[in-house]
Amino acid sequence: MLDITHDDWLRRAKALDVSGAHHIDGADEPGGGQSYPAVSPRDGQVLAHVADAQPAEVDAAVAAARRAFDSGPWPRLAPADRGRVLLRIADLLEEQRHRLALTVSLEMGKPITDAYDIELRAAINTFRWYGQLADKLTDESPHTAPDALALVTREPAGVVGAVVPWNFPLTLASWKVAPALAAGCTVVLKPSENSPLSALLLGRLATEAGLPPGVLNVVTGDGPTAGRAIGLHLDVDVLAFTGSTAVGRHFLRYAADSNLKRVWLELGGKSPNIILPDAPDLEKAAETAAWGIFFNQGEMCTAPSRLLVHSSVAERVTDTIVARARELRIGDPLDPATEMGALVGERHLQRVLEHIGTGLNEGARLRAGGSRTLADTGGSYLQPTVFDHVDPDMRLAREEIFGPVLSVLTFDDLDEAVALANDTEYDLAAGLWTSDLSTAHQVSRALKAGTVWVNCYEEGDLTVPFGGVKQSGNGRDKSAHAIEKYTELKTTWIQL
The missing domain is CATH 3.40.309.10 (Aldehyde Dehydrogenase; Chain A, domain 2)
Known part of the structure; x- marks a missing residue:
């Protein structure tokens, strides 16, 4: 970390001004007027008033992601072009590293040295790694009968609902968002109500990096309202969740009660x-x-x-x-x-x-x-x-x-x-x-x-997968295996 003193960080904290508005369809949206205070565990002080998403705001975010997927350019871009946007996001995270680390430290209590050296390093490296991977994924052509051609292609799964916790707010958001974007999906990200501000900054920086409107939307609010609305939404195709095993069970129920969307879970541990x-x-x-x-x-x-x-x-x-x-x-x-x-x-x-x-x-x-x-x-x-x-x-x-x-x-x-x-x-x-x-x-x-x-x-x-078994979840974050969560396999059989 650069040589910044305690007094310097205190001065930066006093000057910090982070909007608590949702980021939907490439722009900040204050929501329907409901908000809640983001309280710093450092000293109990209010950092900002954050939009508290109701089902209407979730609907707007999912609709934006649906339009961006169904008719927008992102899924249709050449993978190399998607990769270049992810690399630009990584560059902007690096440029804003001090501000982001300060926000993480204030909103969830992490030591500033860890926020800067570990949390931000992980987030930056994740977007950079998947940006470099985007055009290196391959499809298959299985050997079959001489009078036929079989193709197995990976296609983006659609709209991803990503719900992430507060303990590593940017790292875990990046582990979901970066591979989903590399695959060509669009995303509605809901951070924990305890750590909303860094995720909102991520959404704004992604738009600044050239991500088309609607490709990454960030809505803030609690799990029983905003998280449930994402889980039950019929236009969400994939759910990716990191958090407690108890809440993971809720997301499985939401999928069963809606459109049987795929649910990928990284849950608790007692290692x-x-x-x-x-x-x-x-x-x-x-x-x-x-x-x-x-x-x-x-x-x-x-x-x-x-x-x-x-x-x-x-x-x-x-x-x-x-x-x-x-x-x-x-x-x-x-x-x-x-x-x-x-x-x-x-x-x-x-x-x-x-x-x-x-x-x-x-x-x-x-x-x-x-x-x-x-x-x-x-x-x-x-x-x-x-x-x-x-x-x-x-x-x-x-x-x-x-x-x-x-x-x-x-x-x-x-x-x-x-x-x-x-x-x-x-x-x-x-x-x-x-x-x-x-x-x-x-x-x-x-x-x-x-x-x-x-x-x-x-x-x-990032070369190795991460995830659990039994009641610690399923699926894997990190590595090329994470792409599997956000793609569907299509078989095309051509009779020659």
Whole structure:
């Protein structure tokens, strides 16, 4: 990140002016007059009043996307031309990187260093990667009888409804929007009501980059109203959702109750992180475990919230994590030195505190944190929290907390570790630390997870797919495989 001081960011925050209007059909639309305050978890201050979409506004956004798909130029452009627009979007995101990072930090509490270095880097790279991929996708011509020609072509699926959460508002929006646009689809994007402002900026920048009107529309509002209207809409062909498993079930019902639209879900997680005694570097394994659960305030579906550590090294590993939790710098998200910012809001903070209280009542031992902090700021801050003596049947070990709360469980042999890891309704990600190559392969195969990290955590790039199985969802974001969600296969058989 460029050398910008805390005072500099504070001055930029005071000058920040972001419109809360919907972005529909290439222009800002204030909506029907209803709005809600976007409150910063940093200090409880109102950042803007944001349009609160009702079904009429969703109808307008979907109608614009439908026109743009059915009769507009976007699906009919040469793929290389679509790619050039995506690359221009990436360029504008880079040009506006400071403003976008500041908006993300203010609206969801992420440390500004992480917003600039990680969130914006991911969003920029995503549009750039799919912009470069757009003209490199191929169709098929299967070998068949000599008197026939068979063609299998990928065609854009239509209007995509993309509903994304607040924890990585630009990254996760980009993971949906960029491949959908590369495929030739049009999009109605609904960000979380907790993080609407960065998505609205994305919509405006996409229009500025040359995206035709109606190709990317952004509507803001809550899930029960705006999200439901998108899910039930008969002119939405595909739904792409990242969020909780409970809400994912709603979108499946919406599809069943409307036009049987395809629904792609990236849902919750309770990811296990297994540390074996032969880990190549126990100190690094412990430090990474601490980083993984406290990064982004623990508000990650892939957070390694269940640490499964061999009993022979459990005390050493846990002590290292507890020490790291106690020294972590919690503070103003706009301070570049802050390592952990605010949780997304008061309601979420109270939910996480309830989980902590449940853990204490169930008999787990609190080793670090467990309490609210910096309450005098008006913000939603929580101490990084570590429990050990956690039983696998405790709610601490079974429910997604979505906060900086680590549960430490121990095991005595490898089979027990794998059984503990797989004993969950979620299967999004997992970690494994070992020096034995055979163990790495065997355990990775045995773990039920969409991603397994060996001797690392949260690593990867856009070349590899991301997603889960079981109640962690279906389909994949990232990589060329994401295009599959936004295209339909058509077979053409020509008799010669």
